Amino acid sequence: MLNKLQRRMLTRRLLQAIPVLLLATFSVFMLLKLLPGDVAITLAGENATVERIEEIRRLKGLDQPLIVQYGQWVMGAIQGDLSESLLSGEPVSTTLARVFPNTLFIVLYAVTLSVAVGVPLGILAASRAGGLGDKLVMVLTSVGVALPNFWIAMIFVVIFALNRAWFPATGFVSPFEDPLAALWYATLPAVALAASGMAEVGRQLRSSLVETLHSQHFRTLHAKGLPFRSILWKHGLRNVSVNLLTVISLLISRTLAATVVVEVVFAIPGMGNTIVNATLQRDFPVVQGAVLVMVLTVITVNLVTDILYSILDPRIAQQ
Structure with a gap:
């Protein structure tokens, strides 16, 4: 249950959302x-x-x-x-109820991959700040941020779908129909979307952790004899949890917007594809x-x- 301050904050945020919607x-x-x-x-x-x-x-x-x-x-x-719909006559709510779960599934898949890979990369870089591991992670994340999602998607289609036939090049299966097939069809689009997300989470977490671990408070903990691993996992990650949550929140919004292009590349019947086709028509x-x-x-x-x-x-x- 939310306390009084949380309910007041939630009400204030809801009122602020109205002009944004309009x-x-x-x-x-x-x-x-x-x-x-x-x-x-x-x-x-x-x-x-x-x-x-x-x-x-x-x-x-x-x-x-x-x-x-x-x-x-x-x-x-x-x-x-x-x-x-002006063209099909189908209620818009019916159309969106059919395609939105597909987009939501891919977004959640991509964000999960971003966090699952980005967090270990950030911890690895921060624990070896200035070392070879840190430099290697920073190079990889710089490349991940620089490469556009649609280019990664097309490269993945050529390599892993057309040449290797490990994954389907196009199409989608609903997770409600066949969860394993849904993961198989959604893997390439999700990885293409997650490439920049992994890099962003890794870079931001590394920066926050390095700053936190070099603060006076953590130097005092180290001087008291606490092992570095304990300082990192029990204190460092807790201190940067708010920053990490901010990065993940922004990542979800950016990934949702990026699905517009990726869904077109993989011919996925989702919100992005629907918006593109409806705009053209x-x-x-x-x-x-x-x-x-x-x-x-x-x-x-x-x-x-x-x-x-x-x-x-x-x-x-x-x-």
Whole structure:
């Protein structure tokens, strides 16, 4: 259960999230309207009459002023109605319920890999600061940060899917249908997404640990005869836990955004692929709904992070 300070902090964060939601969805809405082409012509067909095109505009509400269209969408979203796809007629909520779990699975897989590899790298580098191990880790993490996710994804497809046939080049299996097959299909996309995450977690943890282990407090512990391993595991990691949590929180948000490109490369039926296809087809309700879900996901991650902050350091809830 949350205490009074934590509930107050959570309420404050929720209120701060409202303008973020409005700004994000409004910006996407206006940018989509700037795209060339007319969705009414696409729906009516190239040989349709002007009357038919105008009729479709009226039926779909495309003849209303932009601010009115956005206001109607917001009111519907508040009531849980994200409208329908302009092209397929399928409710947007149904589409997103089908593709969002796929994206969430890959994001969690990638973040888990990032933490599982990045944390040991950071500890290794910090425990051998200035030595060969530290320099090797810093070189590897610099390369990981520098290489873009989409390039890594394409290289992985060529090497491990096309040449070696160890993993499938495209496609996806839901973890609810077959967990082992889902891991097999998601491994290459997850590793491509996790490459920069491993490097970021390793670099940030190494920096925080080195600074912490060289502080006066830890020099005193060492002078008292405590072994370095005990200082590192029992005291050092505890002191940098808040910084590590911040890195992981930001990593989840960045990984969610990076899935847009990786899902296209691996032909994964997820949120990123859905957004790209809907944008190319000017299917505004689908893009708006997908952006809303992704922003809500990031806000949820931030709220959970704030709660964990207050548990690790109760003074944060008072700020």
